[in-house]
Amino acid sequence: xxxxxxxxxxxxxxxxxxxxxxxxxxxxxxxxxxxxxxxxxxxxxxxxxxxxxxxxxxxxxxxxxxxxxxxxxxxxxxxxxxxxxxxxxxxxxxxxxxxxxxxxxxxxxxxxxxxxxxxxxxxxxxxxxxxxxxxxxxxxxxxxxxxxxxxxxxxxxxxxxxxxxxxxxxxxxxxxxxxxxxxxxxxxxxxxxxxxxxxx
Amino acid sequence: xxxxxxxxxxxxxxxxxxxxxxxxxxxxxxxxxxxxxxxxxxxxxxxxxxxxxxxxxxxxxxxxxxxxxxxxxxxxxxxxxxxxxxxxxxxxxxxxxxxxxxxxxxxxxxxxxxxxxxxxxxxxxxxxxxxxxxxxxxxxxxxxxxxxxxxxxxxxxxxxxxxxxxxxxxxxxxxxxxxxxxxxxxxxxxxxxxxxxxxxxxxxxxxxxxxx
Numbered sequence: 384x385x386x387x388x389x390x391x392x393x394x395x396x397x398x399x400x401x402x403x404x405x406x407x408x409x410x411x412x413x414x415x416x417x418x419x420x421x422x423x424x425x426x427x428x429x430x431x432x433x434x435x436x437x438x439x440x441x442x443x444x445x446x447x448x449x450x451x452x453x454x455x456x457x458x459x460x461x462x463x464x465x466x467x468x469x470x471x472x473x474x475x476x477x478x479x480x481x482x483x484x485x486x487x488x489x490x491x492x493x494x495x496x497x498x499x500x501x502x503x504x505x506x507x508x509x510x511x512x513x514x515x516x517x518x519x520x521x522x523x524x525x526x527x528x529x530x531x532x533x534x535x536x537x538x539x540x541x542x543x544x545x546x547x548x549x550x551x552x553x554x555x556x557x558x559x560x561x562x563x564x565x566x567x568x569x570x571x572x573x574x575x576x577x578x579x580x581x582x583x
Numbered sequence: 584x585x586x587x588x589x590x591x592x593x594x595x596x597x598x599x600x601x602x603x604x605x606x607x608x609x610x611x612x613x614x615x616x617x618x619x620x621x622x623x624x625x626x627x628x629x630x631x632x633x634x635x636x637x638x639x640x641x642x643x644x645x646x647x648x649x650x651x652x653x654x655x656x657x658x659x660x661x662x663x664x665x666x667x668x669x670x671x672x673x674x675x676x677x678x679x680x681x682x683x684x685x686x687x688x689x690x691x692x693x694x695x696x697x698x699x700x701x702x703x704x705x706x707x708x709x710x711x712x713x714x715x716x717x718x719x720x721x722x723x724x725x726x727x728x729x730x731x732x733x734x735x736x737x738x739x740x741x742x743x744x745x746x747x748x749x750x751x752x753x754x755x756x757x758x759x760x761x762x763x764x765x766x767x768x769x770x771x772x773x774x775x776x777x778x779x780x781x782x783x784x785x786x787x788x789x790x791x792x793x794x795x
Contacts, residue, residue: 522633569589
């Protein structure tokens with residue numbers, strides 16, 4: 384899910400005859416969906432599910448909650464398709480929905496971070512066991528520290544570091560200025576440093 | 584030269600092209616800014632190494648079906664939670680709280696006005712003469728007794744009287760309903776000479792033993 388303009392703004396094919404197997408741009412799929420082509424939304428889900436899931440995972444820290452949250456994001460997106468005006472890329476709009484759902488979720492639930500699992504770690508055949516263990520422990524500490532960041536700082540950090548979105552796109556997604564996003568990102572890194580330093 | 588701002592530090596560690604050359608030069612010569620930037624870079628590098636565990640491939644196959652099932656009975660772009668005319672029902676809790684408070688205030692005001700503060704009912708005189716006299720602007724005989732009668736028949740006053748009937752001075756005092764010290768003196772000073780003499784007369788009558 385890249386935050387760029389959708390593939391084309393050119394004339395779109397007639398919705399009833401739309402070939403969903405072809406590389407159709409997101410806006411055409413949205414139009415088809417609004418016109419009653421439910422399968423168009425399936426294509427949208429397939430196209431963006433991985434990024435949405437990963438974003439949700441970053442906020443909640445475990446697979447079960449992340450998959451439920453990702454489903455919730457797509458349900459809300461489906462219900463809110465009328466509010467997508469096409470002023471920004473569909474992916475930006477979907478990110479906005481996802482971030483709102485995630486922030487609402489973390490506001491009402493304490494994160495249940497997944498226990499450190501060696502199976503999650505990189506290929507064991509090319510990494511020594513002790514190195515793996517340290518890496519895994521450190522990653523779990525980082526995740527736990529990120530989960531303790533204030534909401535806006537967490538959103539800025541996740542979108543910037545793990546989704547590699549430009550600050551301008553993040554500002555559009557979270558509805559604030561670029562300066563505010565950079566300030567939140569700075570504070571997120573500074574607080575992360577404090578939290579990790581404070582750990583035994 | 585001024586140290587880098589937070590946004591400039593972010594631009595510096597990301598090697599942003601938006602970073603003005605003069606500020607970048609400062610960052611490369613200022614030990615404080617460099618130390619700050621190095622610390623941020625190291626924590627950024629640490630955070631970047633953490634990957635999201637990849638779910639089972641089956642998860643990606645089943646996920647679209649899960650979503651499709653969840654939205655099966657819905658029209659795209661329209662919430663199924665409530666019909667269009669009923670969406671206001673999904674307003675946030677604050678809206679409901681404000682609406683409930685407003686309703687409560689209206690009810691209290693209505694009850695207050697219709698009971699305690701209702702105007703005293705107009706007493707119909709026993710004969711038409713006083714009314715006729717009043718119509719001509721002449722003083723009405725027996726006004727005082729008419730006022731007493733008003734008090735007796737006033738529903739609002741009846742409510743107060745009923746509430747106060749079983750109230751003892753000690754209880755009222757304990758509940759903080761007694762007048763503050765000096766209030767009676769203050770009130771007496773505000774009375775006119777006629778009012779004070781009338782008050783004295785009423786007190787005399789009240790304090791006299793019966794039959795005296």
